[in-house]
Amino acid sequence: MLPLLVLCLCGPAQLIAKQTPLSTARRTVSISGNGGQMFREEGVWNYSTMLLREDLGVVILGAREAIFALDLSNISQKKDMIKWQVTREMQDKCSHKGKSSEIECQNYIRILHKMADGRMYVCGTNAFSPTCDYLSYTDGRLTLENKREDGKGKCPFDPFQRHTSELVDGVLFSATSINFLGSEPVVMRSSTETIRTDFKTSWLNEPNFIGMEHIAEGEQSPEGDDDKIYLFFSETAVEYDSYSKLEVSRVARVCKSDMGGQRTLQRKWTSFVKARLDCPVDDSSLPFLIQDVFRFCPGDWKTCVFYAVFTPQAYTSQSSAVCAYSIADIRQVISEGKFKTPVPVETSFVKWVMYSGDVPFPRPGACINNEARDKGFSQSLDLPDKTLQFIRDRPLMDQAVQPISEHPLLIKQGAAFTRIVVASTVALDGSTYQVMFIGTENGSVLKVVNYNGHTVIIEEVQMFQPTEPVKTLRLSNRTLYAGSEVAAAQMPLSSCGQYRSCLDCVLARDPYCGWNLPTKLCTAVSSVYQDPHSDVIQSLTDGDSTNCPPIESSKAVNLSFLPGNTVKLLCRPGSNLARVEWQVDSRSVISSDAYQINQDGLLILNASAEASGFYTCRSVESSNSQDYVTGIASYELRLASGQACQSEDATVLLPQAQTTQNTVVALQIMVVLLSIMLAALVIWNFYKGHFSILGRRCTQEQEAEGGQESVRTLELLRPADGKIQREGSTSNSNNNHNRRSEGKNTAQQIT
Ligand SMILES: *[C@@H]1O[C@H](CO)[C@@H](O)[C@H](O)[C@H]1NC(C)=O
Ligand SMILES: *[C@@H]1O[C@H](CO)[C@@H](O)[C@H](O)[C@H]1NC(C)=O
Ligand SMILES: *[C@@H]1O[C@H](CO)[C@@H](O)[C@H](O)[C@H]1NC(C)=O
Ligand SMILES: *[C@@H]1O[C@H](CO)[C@@H](O)[C@H](O)[C@H]1NC(C)=O
Ligand SMILES: *[C@@H]1O[C@H](CO)[C@@H](O)[C@H](O)[C@H]1NC(C)=O
Ligand SMILES: *[C@@H]1O[C@H](CO)[C@@H](O)[C@H](O)[C@H]1NC(C)=O
Numbered sequence: 219m220l221p222l223l224v225l226c227l228c229g230p231a232q233l234i235a236k237q238t239p240l241s242t243a244r245r246t247v248s249i250s251g252n253g254g255q256m257f258r259e260e261g262v263w264n265y266s267t268m269l270l271r272e273d274l275g276v277v278i279l280g281a282r283e284a285i286f287a288l289d290l291s292n293i294s295q296k297k298d299m300i301k302w303q304v305t306r307e308m309q310d311k312c313s314h315k316g317k318s319s320e321i322e323c324q325n326y327i328r329i330l331h332k333m334a335d336g337r338m339y340v341c342g343t344n345a346f347s348p349t350c351d352y353l354s355y356t357d358g359r360l361t362l363e364n365k366r367e368d369g370k371g372k373c374p375f376d377p378f379q380r381h382t383s384e385l386v387d388g389v390l391f392s393a394t395s396i397n398f399l400g401s402e403p404v405v406m407r408s409s410t411e412t413i414r415t416d417f418k419t420s421w422l423n424e425p426n427f428i429g430m431e432h433i434a435e436g437e438q439s440p441e442g443d444d445d446k447i448y449l450f451f452s453e454t455a456v457e458y459d460s461y462s463k464l465e466v467s468r469v470a471r472v473c474k475s476d477m478g479g480q481r482t483l484q485r486k487w488t489s490f491v492k493a494r495l496d497c498p499v500d501d502s503s504l505p506f507l508i509q510d511v512f513r514f515c516p517g518d519w520k521t522c523v524f525y526a527v528f529t530p531q532a533y534t535s536q537s538s539a540v541c542a543y544s545i546a547d548i549r550q551v552i553s554e555g556k557f558k559t560p561v562p563v564e565t566s567f568v569k570w571v572m573y574s575g576d577v578p579f580p581r582p583g584a585c586i587n588n589e590a591r592d593k594g595f596s597q598s599l600d601l602p603d604k605t606l607q608f609i610r611d612r613p614l615m616d617q618a619v620q621p622i623s624e625h626p627l628l629i630k631q632g633a634a635f636t637r638i639v640v641a642s643t644v645a646l647d648g649s650t651y652q653v654m655f656i657g658t659e660n661g662s663v664l665k666v667v668n669y670n671g672h673t674v675i676i677e678e679v680q681m682f683q684p685t686e687p688v689k690t691l692r693l694s695n696r697t698l699y700a701g702s703e704v705a706a707a708q709m710p711l712s713s714c715g716q717y718r719s720c721l722d723c724v725l726a727r728d729p730y731c732g733w734n735l736p737t738k739l740c741t742a743v744s745s746v747y748q749d750p751h752s753d754v755i756q757s758l759t760d761g762d763s764t765n766c767p768p769i770e771s772s773k774a775v776n777l778s779f780l781p782g783n784t785v786k787l788l789c790r791p792g793s794n795l796a797r798v799e800w801q802v803d804s805r806s807v808i809s810s811d812a813y814q815i816n817q818d819g820l821l822i823l824n825a826s827a828e829a830s831g832f833y834t835c836r837s838v839e840s841s842n843s844q845d846y847v848t849g850i851a852s853y854e855l856r857l858a859s860g861q862a863c864q865s866e867d868a869t870v871l872l873p874q875a876q877t878t879q880n881t882v883v884a885l886q887i888m889v890v891l892l893s894i895m896l897a898a899l900v901i902w903n904f905y906k907g908h909f910s911i912l913g914r915r916c917t918q919e920q921e922a923e924g925g926q927e928s929v930r931t932l933e934l935l936r937p938a939d940g941k942i943q944r945e946g947s948t949s950n951s952n953n954n955h956n957r958r959s960e961g962k963n964t965a966q967q968i969t
Contacts, residue, residue, distance in 0.1 A: 243678035280327025442588035473585035633660030657688025720766035789835035
C-alpha cells in the first residue's frame, strides 16, 4: 500500500491516470500540430459570425465593423474584405444614450444567411440601431448593396445579447430583443405578414436565445402538415414556486405558415408552444442550461436529432454536458402531450399545474393539417377563438423533453462547453459514426465519439489561446471552422498522420483513422475504404490493438552528467490516458528526494554517481480491459569522465547519430542539465544582457570557482524523420527567455 501511496503523491501523470478515462481527452494537441490554420486581421476583433459558402469556395466571416471573404481551403488567406462602419452621427447618438462608444456603439455583424439567388442577407448591431443589408461575392469581390433595411426584431441592439435566426425560403425567422433596453424579447417572422410572439412572461420570460432550426416536415407529409421552426433557449421558469429565480432550458416550436388569428392573437403566433428541455446531470440540483444546439439529420426529417451543450446555471459545479434529443420525442411532447395551466393560489401567486380539462379542436398550437382543413380550417386565421385563447394562455407543455436514453452523452469537468457541431463518417467496418466537435470556454475543441454508450474523447485541440472562448463552429465535409473574439481558425476533421505507431493509431479509436500494415502509417480510412483487401486495422468499439505488430524497442540514448547536476529524462506518452512507468536497471523508479516523476519526464535531482544506469520509460494504456505497453524512451546515463564540456557536447551529438527505425510513439527526447543554483546567474546574465554560446560559456564555467551558478538546457526533439529539431522548453521550472535562447545557440553549434 505504501509504495502506491507514494506514487500517487508524485506527479500529474498519476493523477491523470486515476481520473475516469471517459471524461479525459486522450490527447491534447495544438492547432498547428493538428494541421490547422488561423486568420486574424490587425485592428479587427470579434470574429464570431460565420457562413460557409462552399459553392463560392469562401468562408464569409462577420466581425466588428468588417466582413471578410476567406479561402475555404486555407482560412489564413484573405480573398477580400469590406468595412461596414457606423457613422459618426450614429455613434454619437448611441453614446448619448449611455452606451460606450468604443465598445457597444460599433457595428457587430450578427446575421449572415445565404439567399436563394446566391446573395447573402447580413445584419449588424450598428451602434444599437440594428440594420440589415444584402451582400454578394463575385469575381473575388465582396459588395454590400447599401439597402440598409431596418433590423429591429431580426438582429439584437446589444452586441452582448444572445440571439438566433434562420432564413427559410427567403423569409427570416428571428429570436432577439426588439427594443433598445433589450427587455422586450420577440420571436418573429419578417415577411409581408409579420408574425410575432405575444409580450407575456408565460410566452417568454427573460429568455436567452440559443438556436433555431427549420424542419421541412411539410414536404411530403401524408397528414398535410406544415414545416416547423424549432427554437432553443433558456428562460426564467414560471412554473416553479421557488424564492430565487430558477432558469430552465426550453424547446419551442412554431409553424412556418402561421398567419396569426383573426380576433384573438392577431399577427401573433397561433402555434407557439414550448416545453422544458432536460439534461439530467446527477449531482446537480439546479437544471443545466442550454448553450448551443446542432441539428443532425442523417435522412429525412424524422431521423433528425438535436445535439445540445449544457452548463450549470449557478457556479455550483464545473461540469458541462452534451444531451441529444430526437425530433420524435420533442414532437410527441408538443403535439400529443398535456398542457400546463396557471391556477391562482392565495393572493397574487400563480401556480402552474397539469391541465386536465377538455382541449378544444383544432388542437391548440397545432399547425393546419388535412384534418383541420377537412373541418373547414384552411389557415390559422380560421381557427376558433376557443383554440386561440387556450394556447395564448397555456403555451407551456406539462411534460419535459428527455434526452435520448434519458441521460447525457457526455459529462465533463473543466472548461465550460460553448458550441457543438456533429459530423458523421463511415468507419472501416462500414458503419456510420457521429463525431461531435465541442468548443469550450478555454479556446479548445473536443473531438468526441459515442461507441455503444461509451463516450470517448479522442482529442482536445487548442484552437485559440486559453481564455478565448470558441464562439462559432461550422462544419464542411472535411474541415472544422471556428470563430472567437480574437481570431478565426480551421482544422481538418482528422489528422491521422499524428499517430505514429499502430498501438497509438488503434487505441485513439478515431473513426477517421486506421493503421495501414503494409505502409506502417496511420491513414485516413476514407482513402482505403474503397479497397476491401487493404490491410488496415481499426477497432472503434473495443479499442483492441492486439492485432498490431509487436513493437521494436527503441535504441537507448547515451547521456553523461556531472555530479550535482539535475538531469531530466523526457518521456511524453502520446496519450493522456496512459500511465508512465520508469525503471532503472530493471528496478522501478519511485518518487523520492532523488527522483521526481513528472508528466513529461523524470527529474534526477542532485545526481550522484549512483544515478548512473539504464533508464527506460514505458507507457501503459488500458483499453478493453487489457494493458497495452509501449516503450517510449530509454537512456544510458553515465557519470561524465574527463572534460565536462566535451562530454556534454557528446551528449548533444548522440541522439543525432540515431536514425529513425523504431515505430514507437513519436520519440521526444529532451535533456535538461541544470546546475543546482541556477537562478542567480541566469538573472545576472540577463541583466548584463550578455548571452554566450555553449562553448564559450563552458569555458567560463571551467574557470569559475565552486559556488558559481550555471545553467545548461539542451532540448532535443527527434521526430520520425530522424532529424533533430528544437523546441522551446516546457520543463517545469521557471522558464525564461534566457534559457530558451541558449538552447537555440547550442543547436546551431552542433548542426
Ligand atoms: C469583442 O472582442 C473584444 C476583444 O477580445 C472583447 O473584449 C469584447 O468583449 C468583444 N465584444 C463582444 C460584443 O463580444
Ligand atoms: C495557408 O496559407 C498560408 C499563408 O497564408 C501558408 O503559409 C500555408 O502554408 C497555407 N497552408 C496550406 C495547407 O496551404
Ligand atoms: C484552460 O487552459 C489553461 C491552459 O491550457 C489551463 O491552465 C486551465 O486549467 C484551463 N481551464 C480549465 C477550466 O480547464
Ligand atoms: C465535400 O463536398 C464537396 C462539395 O460540397 C464535394 O465536391 C466533395 O467531393 C466532398 N468531399 C468529400 C470527401 O465528401
Ligand atoms: C551508447 O554507448 C554504448 C557503450 O556504452 C554503445 O555501445 C552504444 O552504441 C552507444 N549508443 C549510441 C546510440 O551511440
Ligand atoms: C547534493 O549531494 C551531495 C552529495 O551527494 C551533498 O553533499 C549535497 O549537500 C547535495 N546538495 C543538495 C543541494 O542537496
